[in-house]
Amino acid sequence: MRYLLLIYSAPGAGPEPGSPEAEAEMAEWYAYTQELQEAGVLLGGEPLHGTETAVTVRSRDGEVSRTDGPFAETKEVLGGFYMIDVADINEAAAWAEKLPSTRYGSTEIRPIMELG
Numbered sequence: 796m797r798y799l800l801l802i803y804s805a806p807g808a809g810p811e812p813g814s815p816e817a818e819a820e821m822a823e824w825y826a827y828t829q830e831l832q833e834a835g836v837l838l839g840g841e842p843l844h845g846t847e848t849a850v851t852v853r854s855r856d857g858e859v860s861r862t863d864g865p866f867a868e869t870k871e872v873l874g875g876f877y878m879i880d881v882a883d884i885n886e887a888a889a890w891a892e893k894l895p896s897t898r899y900g901s902t903e904i905r906p907i908m909e910l911g
Contacts, residue, residue: 804900840877
């Protein structure tokens with residue numbers, strides 16, 4: 796079954812970009828991605844630019860609006876995702892537990908709806 800691992804953290808959480816700690820964490824991310832690939836469960840994944848680059852689009856009663864940034868006020872923002880194909884939610888959770896960002900953020904696991 797396919798799952799998205801949606802990776803959240805608060806802005807400024809985690810190591811300072813460019814610091815030795817950030818470089819060490821990047822090595823962890825590369826190792827994690829390689830582990831997913833070697834296990835044959837990785838379908839895709841990407842980091843996302845910050846919320847300051849986002850645009851939210853809505854259509855209500857025939858009127859379309861665009862606003863800068865995300866709509867919800869939240870302490871944690873979506874920073875990236877992995878799409879994996881594993882047997883069940885427990886296996887997906889086991890992979891989520893290994894994410895480097897679990898030390899300062901959270902991961903939402905969402906099953907992908909199979910249509911058709």
